Amino acid sequence: MTPSPTALHSRLTALLGAENAWMDEPTTAGHAVASRRPAVVAAPCAAEQVAAVLELASREKLGVVPWGCGTQMHLGPPPAEYDVALSLKHLTRVLDYDSANLTLTAEAGVALREVYRLTLPGRQFLPLGYPGSEASLGGLLVTNTSGVKRLRYGGMRDLLLGVRVALPEGELLRYGGRVVKNVAGYDLCKLYIGSLGAFGVVTEATFRLAMLPEDERLLAVAFPTVAQGMAAATAVRSAALLPSTVALVSAAGWADALPVGLEAGQAALLVHMDGSHESVQRQLAEGEAICTSHGAVQAATLSGEELLTMWERQEVWRTSAPDPALLQVRVGVPPSNVETALGLLDEAPRFCREPVRWLADAGIGSVTARLPLDAQADDLAAQVQAWLGSIRARLDDRQGFAVVESAPETLITQLDVWGASSGASLLKRYKSRFDPQGVLNLGRCVGGL
Amino acid sequence: MDSNAALADLEAIVGPQRVLRSRAERAVYGYDASVFRGAELLAVVLPTTAEQISRLVVWCRDRGVPYVARGTGTGISGGAIPTHGGVIIELALMNQVLEIDLANRLAVVQPGVVNQDLKRRVQEHGYAYTYVPDPGSQVVSTIGGNVATNAGGMHCLKYGITGNHILGLEMVLPDGDIVTVGGKAVDQPGADLTGLLVGSEGTLGIVTKIIVRLLQMPEAVTTHLALFKTVDDAANTVSGIISCGLLPAAMELLDKSIMQAVDKAVHVGFPAEAGAALIIELDGFSDDMARNADRVAEICKTYDVIAFETEEGIEAGQRLWLCRRAAFGAMARLDTDVYIVDGCVPRTQLPEALRRVTAIAERYDLPIVNVAHAGDGNLHPSIPFNRRRAGDIERVLEAGREILEACVELGGSITGEHGVGMEKQNEMTLMFSPIELQVMRRIKLAHDPDDLCNPKKIFPLSMLSEAVS
Ligand SMILES: Cc1cc2nc3c(=O)[nH]c(=O)nc-3n(C[C@H](O)[C@H](O)[C@H](O)COP(=O)(O)OP(=O)(O)OC[C@H]3O[C@@H](n4cnc5c(N)ncnc54)[C@H](O)[C@@H]3O)c2cc1C
Ligand SMILES: Cc1cc2nc3c(=O)[nH]c(=O)nc-3n(C[C@H](O)[C@H](O)[C@H](O)COP(=O)(O)OP(=O)(O)OC[C@H]3O[C@@H](n4cnc5c(N)ncnc54)[C@H](O)[C@@H]3O)c2cc1C
Numbered sequence: 032m033t034p035s036p037t038a039l040h041s042r043l044t045a046l047l048g049a050e051n052a053w054m055d056e057p058t059t060a061g062h063a064v065a066s067r068r069p070a071v072v073a074a075p076c077a078a079e080q081v082a083a084v085l086e087l088a089s090r091e092k093l094g095v096v097p098w099g100c101g102t103q104m105h106l107g108p109p110p111a112e113y114d115v116a117l118s119l120k121h122l123t124r125v126l127d128y129d130s131a132n133l134t135l136t137a138e139a140g141v142a143l144r145e146v147y148r149l150t151l152p153g154r155q156f157l158p159l160g161y162p163g164s165e166a167s168l169g170g171l172l173v174t175n176t177s178g179v180k181r182l183r184y185g186g187m188r189d190l191l192l193g194v195r196v197a198l199p200e201g202e203l204l205r206y207g208g209r210v211v212k213n214v215a216g217y218d219l220c221k222l223y224i225g226s227l228g229a230f231g232v233v234t235e236a237t238f239r240l241a242m243l244p245e246d247e248r249l250l251a252v253a254f255p256t257v258a259q260g261m262a263a264a265t266a267v268r269s270a271a272l273l274p275s276t277v278a279l280v281s282a283a284g285w286a287d288a289l290p291v292g293l294e295a296g297q298a299a300l301l302v303h304m305d306g307s308h309e310s311v312q313r314q315l316a317e318g319e320a321i322c323t324s325h326g327a328v329q330a331a332t333l334s335g336e337e338l339l340t341m342w343e344r345q346e347v348w349r350t351s352a353p354d355p356a357l358l359q360v361r362v363g364v365p366p367s368n369v370e371t372a373l374g375l376l377d378e379a380p381r382f383c384r385e386p387v388r389w390l391a392d393a394g395i396g397s398v399t400a401r402l403p404l405d406a407q408a409d410d411l412a413a414q415v416q417a418w419l420g421s422i423r424a425r426l427d428d429r430q431g432f433a434v435v436e437s438a439p440e441t442l443i444t445q446l447d448v449w450g451a452s453s454g455a456s457l458l459k460r461y462k463s464r465f466d467p468q469g470v471l472n473l474g475r476c477v478g479g480l
Numbered sequence: 481m482d483s484n485a486a487l488a489d490l491e492a493i494v495g496p497q498r499v500l501r502s503r504a505e506r507a508v509y510g511y512d513a514s515v516f517r518g519a520e521l522l523a524v525v526l527p528t529t530a531e532q533i534s535r536l537v538v539w540c541r542d543r544g545v546p547y548v549a550r551g552t553g554t555g556i557s558g559g560a561i562p563t564h565g566g567v568i569i570e571l572a573l574m575n576q577v578l579e580i581d582l583a584n585r586l587a588v589v590q591p592g593v594v595n596q597d598l599k600r601r602v603q604e605h606g607y608a609y610t611y612v613p614d615p616g617s618q619v620v621s622t623i624g625g626n627v628a629t630n631a632g633g634m635h636c637l638k639y640g641i642t643g644n645h646i647l648g649l650e651m652v653l654p655d656g657d658i659v660t661v662g663g664k665a666v667d668q669p670g671a672d673l674t675g676l677l678v679g680s681e682g683t684l685g686i687v688t689k690i691i692v693r694l695l696q697m698p699e700a701v702t703t704h705l706a707l708f709k710t711v712d713d714a715a716n717t718v719s720g721i722i723s724c725g726l727l728p729a730a731m732e733l734l735d736k737s738i739m740q741a742v743d744k745a746v747h748v749g750f751p752a753e754a755g756a757a758l759i760i761e762l763d764g765f766s767d768d769m770a771r772n773a774d775r776v777a778e779i780c781k782t783y784d785v786i787a788f789e790t791e792e793g794i795e796a797g798q799r800l801w802l803c804r805r806a807a808f809g810a811m812a813r814l815d816t817d818v819y820i821v822d823g824c825v826p827r828t829q830l831p832e833a834l835r836r837v838t839a840i841a842e843r844y845d846l847p848i849v850n851v852a853h854a855g856d857g858n859l860h861p862s863i864p865f866n867r868r869r870a871g872d873i874e875r876v877l878e879a880g881r882e883i884l885e886a887c888v889e890l891g892g893s894i895t896g897e898h899g900v901g902m903e904k905q906n907e908m909t910l911m912f913s914p915i916e917l918q919v920m921r922r923i924k925l926a927h928d929p930d931d932l933c934n935p936k937k938i939f940p941l942s943m944l945s946e947a948v949s
Contacts (some may be wrong), residue, residue, distance in 0.1 A: 131719055132826040132857075154725065175667055186667070188675050189644050204916045210824045212856045212896035213639060214679050215631045215904070215911050216938055217923050221675030230671070242725040265583075271608075271699055273765075309767040363665040367583035395664055396584075430664040453660040454673040457653075460926040461671075465919075477670030 033114060034091060036070035043073045043115070045361065046083050051076065051121070056368040062116035064096060064193045065109035065440040069342040076121045078138075078195060078203055078234035084117060085232065086201025089468045095199075096472055097232045099170030100142060104351045105437045106174060107227055108448050111474035119169060122234060127209075130155060134192065134209050136237040139169025144370070154243045154429035158184035161342045166350075169233040175225030179342055182394040183275035183305060184241050187224050194220045198465040209237050222461065229458070229476040230465040246306035247275075249338050251316055252322040253291040253329040257281070257377070260298035261370045263325035267302055268366070270321060272314045276303035277394040279369070281387070285342040288344035290331035297328075349399050353437035358402040358415060362422075366429035371429055376400045380418045382408040399436070412445040423450050449477045481543065483522060490525050490567070493535045498573070500524040510561070511567045512553040513617075514642060515819060516902055518562035524836065526573045529913055530650060530658050530688035536569060536658040537686070537933070545934045549682040551592065551625030556616040557901030559629060559681045564935055569686060571624050577601045578689070582609060584664060585694045586647060591624025591687045598623060602694060609694040613642045615897070616808060622685050632897030634804075637855030638729045638763075641696070641897065643678040650689035653927040658751035664691060676796065676923070681899050682934040684927040698763035700731070702773050703797030705789045706780045707754040711735050711850075713783040715831040718854045720779040721760070722827070726772055727815030730761040731855035732804045738811070738849035738862075742803045745810035754786060758854065759804050761797065807851050814847065814864035819876045823887030824896030827857040836886040837861045844879040858896035859887075885910060900938045908940050917943055 035041070036054050043052035048418045051074045053059070059068045075081045085231050088095045094112025098104065099119055122140035129135070130153045135146060143164040156162075159171055159178040166176070166364065172194070177186035184190070193207030206219035216327045222230055231350050254260035267277055278301045280286060282293040289299050300322065304314045319330055333341055351377050353359070369391050376387050384405040391398040408414060415438075435448045451459075455478030461467075474480075491501045494898075500506070510518040522545065529534045540547045546566035553560050562568055575592035580602060589598060594617040598611050614633035615621055621631070627649070631642045639645075648662030662674035669737050677684060708714040711733070718731050734742070734757040739750050750757070758780075762772050773790060780788055791797045811818045825833045834850060837859070841848035852859040861883055865872045884894040884907050894907045909915060921939055924931075934946050 129826065129828075131723060131828045133722070134826070175580060175672065177667070180815050185640070185644065188672050189640060198919065201921060202915055204913075206916070206918055206920075208891070208893055208911075210826055210857055210892050210896070212632055212636060212853070212858045213893040214632075214897060214899050215640075215893050215895050216908060216917075216920050217684075218630070218643070218676055218679050218899060219920060219923070221672040224672040224675065225667070225669070226671045242727065245725070271696070273696075307771070308764070309771075310765040313765070313767055363667055365581075365584040365586075365664040367581075386699045395667075397667065432665060434669045447555075449669045452668065452670050453663075454668070454670055456657065457659060457661070457673055457926075458670055461923065464922040464926050 033093065039114065040071050042087060043084065044069055046087065047073055047075055047080055059073065062098060062118070064104050064113065065443070067113045068110050069096065072116040072118060074118040074121050075269065078197060081117065081232055081234050082197040082201045082203040084115065085197050085199055085470065088115060088470045089200045092468055093470065094473055095470050097228050097307055098147045099140060099167035100161045100165050102166055102350060103170060103174055104175050107475035108274050108443060109440070110152050110472060112469070117232065118250060119167065125149060126235065129209070132209070134237055136193070136209065136235065136242055137158045138235050139233045140167050142167055143171065150240060151243070155240045156243055157238050158190065158241050159187070161346055163343055165344070168236050172224060172233055172236055173226050173228050179345070180275035180303065180305065183273065185250045188221060190238050191220050191224060191236060192239055193222055193237035194233055196223060196231040196233050198231045199468065199470040207237065210241060217379060221426070227476045228472045229462055229480045232471070246308045246311040247303065247305045247334065248311050248315060248336065249333040249341065250302045250304070250318045251290050251333060253293055254326060254330055256296065257373055258370070259326045260300045261393070263300050263322050263327070266321045266325060267318055268394060270317060272317060273306070274314070274394065275305045276392070278299060279391045279393050281389045284478050285344055285348040288341050290333055291329045345390065353439065355439040356404050356406065357402055358438045358442070359436040360400050360402070361436050362398040362400065362431060362433045363425060364429055366393060368395050368429040368431060369396055369398065372398050372426065372431060375422050375425055380414065382411055382414045382418070399450050412442055415442060416446055419446065452477050487523055489539060490523055490536070492529050493539065494525050494532050505593050509550070512558065512560045513556050514558040514561065514903060515817065515867065516558040516561045519565040521562055521565050522567055524568040524570055526570050528573050530652055533569060533652045533686050533688060534656040534658055536567070537652060537654055540567060540932055541654060541930060544930070544932065548933045548934045549624070549628070549686045552594070552620050554621045554670055555625065555629060555899065555901060557895070557899045557903040559899055559901035559934070559937065561902060563902060571622065571712045574688065576815050580605060582694070585609065586664060586691055587611065587694060588689065588691050589623050591622060591690060593623050594619070594625055595621055595626060596694070608697040610697055611645065611692055612639045612695050613645055618736065621881040623690055623692065627687055628682045629899040630897070632853065632858065634730045634732060634853065636853060637731060638727050643675060645693045646674055646678050646690060647693055648674055648691040649677055649687055651685040651687050654930070654933045658688070679899070681694065681901060681938060683924060683937055685933060689823060700766040700769045700796060701761065701763045701794050702769055703791045703800045704760040704773065704776060705800040705803070706758045706785050707750065707787040708756045708758065708762065708783060708785055709753060711756045711834050712831045714758045715854060717758060717780055717783045717803030718830070719828050720782065721776060722855070724775060724779065726775060727857065728871055729763045730759065732759040732806065733757070733852040733854035734803065735850040737847070738807055738851055739803070740846070741810040741814055741849055742806050745813055746802060746806045748803050751786065757803060759800060799812065800933045804851065811849060811862050811864060814849070816866045816868070817864070819865060821861045821863070821880045821883050822858070822895050822898040823892060824856065824858045825887050825890045825892035827855065829890040829892070830854060830859065831858050833859055833887060833890055837883055840879050840882050840886070844875055846876065846879055853896070855895065857892065863894070881907060902937055905938060906940050914943070
């Protein structure tokens with residue numbers, strides 16, 4: 032029997048203090064996921080308290096949903112059980128910044144921008160996101176979010192060194208550590224990357240940092256067609272350059288933030304270079320020559336503030352809250368199949384009222400696409416599900432996949448958000464041993480966990 | 481069990497020539513490159529497909545027979561030792577490079593492919609790409625073994641360890657299921673299972689296919705050999721180089737004792753006052769090389785370098801690398817055996833860690849020599865000994881344990897790259913609480929509830945003897 036909200040609130044108050052547990056209407060409404068609201072919002076002040084809340088939840092068979100900074104709570108289907116919103120907003124201490132060893136340990140609720148603020152004076156950074164990012168370190172970790180410069184600096188799995196986690200049954204544990212080479216036992220840190228909290232709440236994490244480059248510049252080039260832009264991207268990748276990003280943007284995307292103008296059907300290639308002044312200059316020159324020979328219509332270079340602002344606009348576009356009129360999907364493919372993936376997406380399905388807008392990381396093989404929905408369309412959910420099924424089948428032939436990143440609630444509950452995953456059988460086995468009661472983020476994660 | 485019937489079953493699965501059963505053959509597979517030996521085996525089988533392996537593990541499960549996957553047995557922590565007998569599943573025949581896909585900078589290989597052979601095959605394409613991970617054993621060890629141990633090497637500082645180069649795996653689970661994790665597309669939805677299964681030392685299943693990342697070869701390379709009076713000077717140089725923003729491809733340290741041994745073996749002619757050597761490899765754009773090399777030379781001067789040599793290009797650099805590459809051979813000349821410790825500390829703690837190693841060497845009266853992947857803080861104190869001399873092995877293992885305790889105290893790990901295997905099972909308690917180990921064990925039990933797949937490894941023996949469910 033689930034305790035009444037009042038009873039639950041008083042138990043949580045006893046654990047956390049009255050100032051850290053709420054059941055009032057505005058607070059619970061503020062922690063709604065889709066239209067589901069928690070009975071109580073709890074904000075522990077320490078990892079031990081996170082563990083205590085979970086221990087209570089598993090004893091009482093409650094549904095708990097962790098909240099980092101709350102920027103991506105729409106990811107995944109709404110929770111099947113939702114009694115407690117576990118807010119990590121008080122877990123905001125940076126525990127250790129070891130600049131000589133290029134590592135940083137911080138609590139899960141620390142916003143990425145705090146890390147930038149702390150490390151930039153020493154010319155170091157954590158290569159995820161952009162300097163103004165409000166996302167929490169824990170949220171980035173469990174959503175497996177890597178930065179735009181992943182091609183050069185590695186992704187989450189390359190940068191994470193250690194975690195402290197609170198398990199659904201209340202155990203508080205550390206895995207990994209602070210050293211870059213550590214093969215003692217199974218690398219359980221990796222279980223938390225992309226887990227969406229299915230196996231525990233991350234309370235603390237250690238990352239390796241990188242040194243800021245001496246110089247960085249972005250070459251933005253407009254092409255008359257996507258195919259030409261793609262051919263240039265491939266040529267840039269095959270040349271003796273070491274770009275940090277090679278991305279392609281459709282005319283309909285956040286193109287207004289670009290230093291080159293785009294018309295319908297055109298695409299812009301973005302090549303970001305990090306390095307010494309000399310090497311950046313040389314790469315820019317070679318990059319531009321390649322683009323010219325592939326039919327570029329316009330080129331511009333960005334640096335400094337302007338460059339940061341452009342990436343910020345891009346990320347805001349990509350991560351903004353769900354819009355009832357949009358469906359956002361992420362497609363992953365081997366880089367050589369990006370063009371095919373864009374072709375699939377550009378065959379705008381009937382339920383789209385405008386052209387699909389996309390941003391393709393051609394170096395990594397990841398495409399974010401936004402489909403403006405036609406609310407008038409008959410049987411929208413069935414149409415979208417059928418479309419998803421068909422692009423998944425075609426991507427499957429090319430070793431790719433598609434996931435729904437955001438959709439209006441009426442739609443998301445009827446969609447297969449994650450699609451089939453070959454690892455799902457293993458994830459299910461782990462879930463039954465890590466969270467037998469189904470306390471954490473139930474029903475939200477890959478494999479229906 | 482009727483062993484003739486068992487052997488007939490195994491032959492039916494893999495074919496008659498692919499079951500080794502003679503006493504000598506079975507005895508040989510009781511060893512790997514560690515100091516341990518295993519129990520008597522039923523047989524050694526050489527499957528050629530994942531389906532055969534699936535049938536083998538199901539056969540083993542149905543009869544309660546333990547089995548151990550084996551690459552080329554170069555592991556030094558006893559990972560491939562059949563501690564409980566049973567069957568060795570040797571992957572030597574699964575040695576095909578299935579695909580080299582340069583457009584996507586990846587290759588798909590079977591687990592028995594030897595690391596160096598993959599590099600050679602990639603280079604045969606005439607393109608400027610390579611598979612980077614380079615454990616010292618690369619000419620013989622297999623990619624499957626490298627994946628299972630998450631092997632390191634000389635170039636981890638800039639390029640990371642094996643796991644950073646693995647995009648996906650096919651694995652036969654102990655119940656016979658064949659699963660694929662990761663793939664040619666990165667960031668598949670859900671937890672990073674590839675990352676979790678890499679480094680599981682053959683205890684969660686048998687890896688039957690591997691997708692590896694290939695990287696562009698650097699445009700230019702320079703190699704530098706710097707000699708210092710003290711280990712501290714060399715180690716401070718390493719930290720100095722990194723804090724000025726340079727990221728060398730490799731930084732390897734040798735202390736005086738190993739320099740003397742190397743000198744005897746390959747006659748380098750180190751000056752008498754040299755107490756430490758540092759090999760630094762820089763790579764990148766040719767435009768940057770001269771300036772970066774100058775900065776390295778400057779920093780070396782700050783720490784009173786006594787000699788500094790430079791070579792340009794990979795080929796020429798081999799001359800300077802020789803003293804590092806000759807180190808293991810040189811150790812072998814010091815006594816009949818050598819025990820290699822594999823601790824890791826935060827880079828800036830390396831001088832302190834090496835001081836403690838010296839103190840431990842004196843206390844145990846052991847002639848410890850040191851090489852270290854200094855950029856990573858990964859130290860390999862190596863202890864020459866003779867396994868036939870009474871008491872030697874015990875003393876060596878005891879000293880090794882103390883070194884690992886020191887590494888953990890300094891904020892590090894009991895193993896940077898060689899793995900736990902059977903060697904460091906009991907040292908796992910230095911890093912993990914009982915509950916942390918129990919939770920880690922949930923992963924093992926989720927894969928292998930009967931504990932037949934490379935059984936009784938990694939976890940402390942005290943824990944394994946308790947009834948676990
Ligand atoms: C495709 C894509 C690309 C993105 N790229 C970037 C980028 O480059 N840079 C950037 O800054 N942001 C990026 N984001 C946004 C980024 O993923 C989110 O901002 C961030 O992951 C969420 O942080 P948050 O603190 O707001 O998490 P929340 O929205 O609070 O939580 C997200 C999910 O994680 C769970 N969760 C949160 N914290 C924990 C925890 N500590 N333990 C267990 N579970 C937890 C929640 O229950 C929820 O399911 C991207 C998002 C997407 C979808
Ligand atoms: C001279 C020398 C130098 C070395 N230098 C280094 C170094 O620089 N860095 C480093 O990290 N290591 C080094 N090693 C250690 C060793 O070479 C590595 O651990 C290597 O990865 C082992 O590969 P292998 O094919 O020999 O595996 P094996 O020794 O046969 O097996 C090692 C482990 O992997 C498991 N395994 C093997 N294949 C599979 C498979 N297909 N599926 C599942 N499990 C499997 C085995 O069960 C065992 O637990 C060195 C060893 C020597 C002798």
